[in-house]
Amino acid sequence: MVDILVIERTGTCWGIERPLVRAFGRDEGRIRITLDSGCLGADRVVGMARGAAVRPPGRVLDRYWPVPSRGLLMHEGRVVVVIDPGAPPDALACARRSCP
Amino acid sequence: MTPVVSDAAAIRCLLVSAGEHLCAVPLNQVRRVIAALASRPLPSAAPELLGLAEFGGEPLPVLDLRRLVDAPAGATPAHPVTVVAWAGPPTSRELVGLAADAAISIADVPAAAVAGASRGLVAGEALVGERPVRVLNLEQLGLD
Numbered sequence: 001m002v003d004i005l006v007i008e009r010t011g012t013c014w015g016i017e018r019p020l021v022r023a024f025g026r027d028e029g030r031i032r033i034t035l036d037s038g039c040l041g042a043d044r045v046v047g048m049a050r051g052a053a054v055r056p057p058g059r060v061l062d063r064y065w066p067v068p069s070r071g072l073l074m075h076e077g078r079v080v081v082v083i084d085p086g087a088p089p090d091a092l093a094c095a096r097r098s099c100p
Numbered sequence: 101m102t103p104v105v106s107d108a109a110a111i112r113c114l115l116v117s118a119g120e121h122l123c124a125v126p127l128n129q130v131r132r133v134i135a136a137l138a139s140r141p142l143p144s145a146a147p148e149l150l151g152l153a154e155f156g157g158e159p160l161p162v163l164d165l166r167r168l169v170d171a172p173a174g175a176t177p178a179h180p181v182t183v184v185a186w187a188g189p190p191t192s193r194e195l196v197g198l199a200a201d202a203a204i205s206i207a208d209v210p211a212a213a214v215a216g217a218s219r220g221l222v223a224g225e226a227l228v229g230e231r232p233v234r235v236l237n238l239e240q241l242g243l244d
Contacts, residue, residue, distance in 0.1 A: 058194045059242040061161045064149035072159040079152040079159040091143040
């Protein structure tokens with residue numbers, strides 16, 4: 001169980017394990033989240049899921065969604081996809097050129 | 101998982117329509133049938149995956165049954181449903197939502213009448229009341 005930072009990008013909720021987050025910033029109206037492995041972009045921060053139980057994504061999701069993830073959880077009635085920080089989804093790409 | 105057999109030679113199934121096809125889902129693989137769940141799409145998902153929804157306080161992947169069985173689109177359904185069902189082998193099954201156009205009825209599909217080569221999710225075809233029906237085997241879902 002770990003705290004998960006929940007963000008939203010284009011209508012989908014994404015989760016990032018809180019210990020992985022190094023910094024927040026703001027760029028052109030978008031939130032920038034810096035991890036050790038790079039930067040992510042978000043439309044807004046939804047909140048923190050404290051001590052969240054992340055369940056594995058499952059075989060069906062793996063079969064039909066080719067993006068690695070750590071799993072899924074519910075937060076305030078919404079489904080959250082917890083990202084694999086080593087392979088974040090393209091949908092969370094930070095638009096800033098200087099970002100790694 | 102052993103199918104529910106209503107007599108020595110029949111599989112009790114839920115009949116659902118998906119586009120222009122009629123599908124039979126073995127009743128022992130069905131958890132619940134509810135009004136169509138709202139799901140949120142995932143970027144870059146395969147067309148079969150409509151998105152993720154909430155069911156019973158848990159995340160649920162929702163698949164488009166019409167696309168899974170490669171059925172032509174039908175008329176816009178008046179009362180679409182989500183069939184919440186068990187997928188995968190019995191030892192590692194998981195819940196999925198199958199978006200369908202309508203739940204029709206319960207029917208006993210004669211096991212001996214299921215013909216044709218098994219193609220993953222579709223175990224074969226049978227005639228139920230003169231209508232061709234695709235008999236599904238959800239244990240194969242996600243394995244292909």
